Amino acid sequence: MTTQQCNNNRRDFLKYLAASPLCNALAGLEFAHASTEAGQRITSPDQAIDIFDLKATASEVLPPAHYGYMATGVNADxxxxxxxxxxxxxxxxxxxxxxxxxxxxxxxxxxxxxxxxxxxxxxxxxxxxxxxxxxxxxxxxxxxxxxxxxxxxxxxxxxxxxxxxxxxxxxxxxxxxxxxxxxxxxxxxxxxxxxxxxxxxxxxxxxxPARHTLQRAIRLDSxxxxxxxxxxxxxxxxxxxxxxxxxxxxxxxxxxxxxxxxxxxxxxxxxxxxxxxxxxxxxxxxxxxxxxxxxxxxxxxxxxxxxxxxxxxxxxxxxxxxxxxxxxxxxxxxxxxxxxxxxxxxxxxxxxxxxxxxxxxxxxxxxxxxxxxxxxxxxxxxxxxxxxxxxxxxxxxxxxxxx
Ligand SMILES: Cc1cc2nc3c(=O)[nH]c(=O)nc-3n(C[C@H](O)[C@H](O)[C@H](O)COP(=O)(O)O)c2cc1C
The missing domain is CATH 3.20.20.70 (Aldolase class I)
Structure with a gap:
């Protein structure tokens, strides 16, 4: 096989991989890994892999203003x-x-x-x-x-x-x-x-006055x-x-x-x-x-x-x-x-x-x-x-x- 053919085959394989559901799942995982502190919403405490799953859950369960009070830093955090x-x-x-x-x-x-x-x-x-x-x-x-x-x-x-x-x-x-x-x-x-x-x-x-993240969260809370x-x-x-x-x-x-x-x-x-x-x-x-x-x-x-x-x-x-x-x-x-x-x-x-x-x-x-x-x-x-x-x-x- 020539180098050109080899490159073409490789390109085809990558194209196939990119379109496959497996690849999407892996890409998702990789993304999750990149933002390791994002966590995932869970429905019971024992499902928490690390504390960031509790964070993700609290952010969805709590009213925005209350979560904002917890999450806020000051100014741009x-x-x-x-x-x-x-x-x-x-x-x-x-x-x-x-x-x-x-x-x-x-x-x-x-x-x-x-x-x-x-x-x-x-x-x-x-x-x-x-x-x-x-x-x-x-x-x-x-x-x-x-x-x-x-x-x-x-x-x-x-x-x-x-x-x-x-x-x-x-x-x-x-x-x-x-x-x-x-x-x-x-x-x-x-x-x-x-x-x-x-x-x-x-x-x-x-x-x-500097807790801007909180102030923005309050705006979202109707x-x-x-x-x-x-x-x-x-x-x-x-x-x-x-x-x-x-x-x-x-x-x-x-x-x-x-x-x-x-x-x-x-x-x-x-x-x-x-x-x-x-x-x-x-x-x-x-x-x-x-x-x-x-x-x-x-x-x-x-x-x-x-x-x-x-x-x-x-x-x-x-x-x-x-x-x-x-x-x-x-x-x-x-x-x-x-x-x-x-x-x-x-x-x-x-x-x-x-x-x-x-x-x-x-x-x-x-x-x-x-x-x-x-x-x-x-x-x-x-x-x-x-x-x-x-x-x-x-x-x-x-x-x-x-x-
Ligand atoms: C929502 C919230 C309320 C807090 N209230 C007080 C407080 O009343 N008195 C105090 O000394 N520290 C207070 N703190 C600061 C904590 O005692 C602690 O220093 C801080 O949360 C540690 O950082 P961490 O949240 O990154 O673990 C508060 C922190 C948060 C997140």
Missing amino acids: KTLRANREAFENYYLRSTRLVNVRQIDTRVNIFGEEWPTPIVIAPVGSQKAFHSDGELATARAAQKLNHLQILSTVSSTPIEQVAEARGAPVWFQLYTLGGWPGVRKMLRRAEAAGCPAVALTVDLPTSSA RDCAVCHEGSGVAARQKPMFEGIAADERDRRGMALTWDFLEQLRQETQMKVLVKGIVTAEDAERCVEYGVDGIIVSNHGGRADDSGRGAIDSLAEVAPAVNGRATLLMDSGIRRGTDILKALALGADAIMIGRPYLWGLGSFGQAGVERALQILRDEFKIAMEFAGTRSIREIGPDSIGMV
Whole structure:
């Protein structure tokens, strides 16, 4: 056969292949692979291959405005995207010939042992995603024994969440309500047995005007929102933690969020104090000087400042500055078990997830939250097996490299 004939035959074969249903199916698969984070709509939690199937489902099941509230970043969602993209700059350096039959994923946080380093991040208004809201999350947390942090703007009171969790949760604090309001919330958290309070510092002012993805989603939503809202905006309903706090005291900008506030917070409570939203070494060092017990490296899941930097890169900067002097948590962009391993290799003691469990909650309530947690637990264990790291202690700087 001449080269020409050969080329003709090859062209004919490719033409045949391109027209065949098999090829279309493969092309579809390849496309799906190219957008690996697209996920597929599913009808039961056990069908979720990874958490992106829960995302795809939540995006179809939830009203557009409510999904938009969950999904939004700020402006063009640059920080949100950077949170995912930054993980790609790190690769895993696996150690071979290690007996990985026994993998120990346990971590110890403030003297308490947890089966995994996966913590449930504080998220407000969870009834916007499922009628059981924070109670569904708490029941899932109880079933799989995860640490849960409750938001100041929770749609369920802390007393009920602690009861559903069957154990104390941590409390996340916004400075809404001024000191009189903050004191009321601290006393409630203490009475509910909270061992720790996380002060969120990355929203010194409201980022609502910059949440453009949310604003666009609201335009697509033609429902009568009076059913779930008293005022305007997705999260406008009166929050149970504000009970007894006068309406005009609830403005978070009424009180400057400064180091003085942190200083006083430490004096106001016996709870462990963490600062959530730190992204630089300088601020982390100052937190340590102010005697905080923990630091949460976070950019609020890309919903606060439009920095365009991934939180995993902030962790790489912050962890050496902290150098073990405070408990270090990280969130924003964790979507896979390998992401967790990377964060721990960079120095985090534990990680937190926000949207991944919300996707489960929005899709299937408690069962969906359980599925999201289980997927990430399973993936993390497998990541540890392949990395040749048998315990959290064995995950370290050598476990990763930079592309
Ligand atoms: C819908 C939504 C509401 C949130 N509400 C709060 C909140 O009330 N307080 C807070 O400190 N962080 C809040 N966060 C930020 C989360 O605690 C966490 O930092 C973030 O979701 C982690 O990023 P991820 O969603 O990429 O996992 C919220 C996040 C989302 C998605």
